[in-house]
Amino acid sequence: MSIADSTSKPEPNVGIAGAALETLKAQFGDRLAVGQAIREQHGHTLTWIPNQPPDAVVFPQSAAEVRDVVNVCAAHQIPLIPFGAGTSLEGHLNAPAGGISIDLSRMNNILSVNSEDLDCVVEAGVTRKQLNSYLRDTGLFFAVDPGADATLGGMAATRASGTNAVRYGTMRENVINLTAVMADGSIVRSASRARKSSAGYDLTHLIVGSEGTLGVITELTVRLYGIPESIVSGVCPFDTVEGACDTVIMAMQIGLKPARIELLDPLQVKACNKHSKLTLAETPTLFLEFHGTEAGTAEEIERFREIANDFGGGTFEWARETSERNQLWAARHDAYWAALELRPGTECFVGDVCVPISRLAECVKETIEDIHQSGLIAPIVGHVGDGNFHVMPLVDMNNTVEVQGVTVFFDRLVERALRMDGTCTGEHGVGSGKVKYMQAEHGPGIEVMRAIKKALDPLNILNPGKIIPM
Numbered sequence: 001m002s003i004a005d006s007t008s009k010p011e012p013n014v015g016i017a018g019a020a021l022e023t024l025k026a027q028f029g030d031r032l033a034v035g036q037a038i039r040e041q042h043g044h045t046l047t048w049i050p051n052q053p054p055d056a057v058v059f060p061q062s063a064a065e066v067r068d069v070v071n072v073c074a075a076h077q078i079p080l081i082p083f084g085a086g087t088s089l090e091g092h093l094n095a096p097a098g099g100i101s102i103d104l105s106r107m108n109n110i111l112s113v114n115s116e117d118l119d120c121v122v123e124a125g126v127t128r129k130q131l132n133s134y135l136r137d138t139g140l141f142f143a144v145d146p147g148a149d150a151t152l153g154g155m156a157a158t159r160a161s162g163t164n165a166v167r168y169g170t171m172r173e174n175v176i177n178l179t180a181v182m183a184d185g186s187i188v189r190s191a192s193r194a195r196k197s198s199a200g201y202d203l204t205h206l207i208v209g210s211e212g213t214l215g216v217i218t219e220l221t222v223r224l225y226g227i228p229e230s231i232v233s234g235v236c237p238f239d240t241v242e243g244a245c246d247t248v249i250m251a252m253q254i255g256l257k258p259a260r261i262e263l264l265d266p267l268q269v270k271a272c273n274k275h276s277k278l279t280l281a282e283t284p285t286l287f288l289e290f291h292g293t294e295a296g297t298a299e300e301i302e303r304f305r306e307i308a309n310d311f312g313g314g315t316f317e318w319a320r321e322t323s324e325r326n327q328l329w330a331a332r333h334d335a336y337w338a339a340l341e342l343r344p345g346t347e348c349f350v351g352d353v354c355v356p357i358s359r360l361a362e363c364v365k366e367t368i369e370d371i372h373q374s375g376l377i378a379p380i381v382g383h384v385g386d387g388n389f390h391v392m393p394l395v396d397m398n399n400t401v402e403v404q405g406v407t408v409f410f411d412r413l414v415e416r417a418l419r420m421d422g423t424c425t426g427e428h429g430v431g432s433g434k435v436k437y438m439q440a441e442h443g444p445g446i447e448v449m450r451a452i453k454k455a456l457d458p459l460n461i462l463n464p465g466k467i468i469p470m
Helices: 014-031 036-042 063-076 128-138 152-157 203-207 241-253 266-276 294-310 322-333 335-340 357-374 400-419 435-442 445-456
Strands: 056-058 080-083 100-103 110-114 119-123 175-182 187-189 215-223 230-237 260-264 285-292 317-319 351-354 380-383 388-391
Touching (some): 014 063, 036 100, 063 080, 063 175, 080 215, 128 152, 230 322, 241 285, 241 357, 260 266, 351 400, 400 435
Antiparallel strands (some): 351 388, 380 388
């Protein structure tokens, strides 16, 4: 049942959703919100998808309360959209058909830290910064770093990754098990805390990356790692983007294991210099970080330097002190905000693709040529150690011709990645923004996904319109 159209409404659609709202109001009281501002906040997207607010926002504090909300939505056939911190980029949390936004941010308890097993159990609303602050005195840390201070439940739902993925993996590799409320109201734990199992279907990795379309994640167990003895960050300029990419490819092929290896094109370096008060050469640049022992990081740095020299790499600048490293990576994480300053008055829309690392240089080169031919201002940054990069066109949203041009550019970007046996998204996820590419990428596999969705959510109440057109 559709209870709202795809544009922002000043008032919730109480005529149709009234009974459901009354039921939820009786249980949640002031933890049910229907004000325009909070609904629009929860229908916000960091894309050009219009703001699509839900009819109400509810704030549960336990898995049992999540189950109660799911049961109400099922009884009234009303969409239910999980919400964490609102940092996703492809319209995962907007409500194109209205419904109830279930905000899990108040479920933010760290339930246990199992230091000997290198894992911890958290509620879905715990953020990555909150967890690492809690772990500070244990000698352990949680490694997945998408930049934004996202909730771990949201990161699992979108299969997030980030700058550390090249060494530590994505959320796919770092979620050991999870608890989710399914569309029928059942509360399911996907696995035990054992590091491996061959017992039955892999429910954990079915739900990780499902973007709230198969269940609402309420709790998860994640991997932890020991804080390295030595952490060294650095930057290395290159004559060409191809040289930087080829350096990355060679480094990975010979078995180097950088913790982070990020590419910034000259335009993005220029933006970061201005925004973060840096003085980097405005050429293609790699941001690097190595983790390990003192001897181990020194050896890897030297081997990487030798490779970079063969591909036109310039003088390295290394940072060992925590404050210097933090400044460097803060500049990288602020790339989006820095890019906005390149063209004031426009909006920045981030698209990502991922290709096999052997095709990375080719894909980036073709993309840069496309940007120049299209007349776009679109800096590039990338987690190039795993073949994933982002393009950030700056768009005048009042210029319909320009908006259409960027839309077609993104279509070409995805087509290019698929042609190189890549994917339409390496880490941003599908949401509603990339649904149109799923058939081309998966072919008959999309019908298998659709069958799973129908089996687990026959009423299509869980985040409808995301990942798979139903």
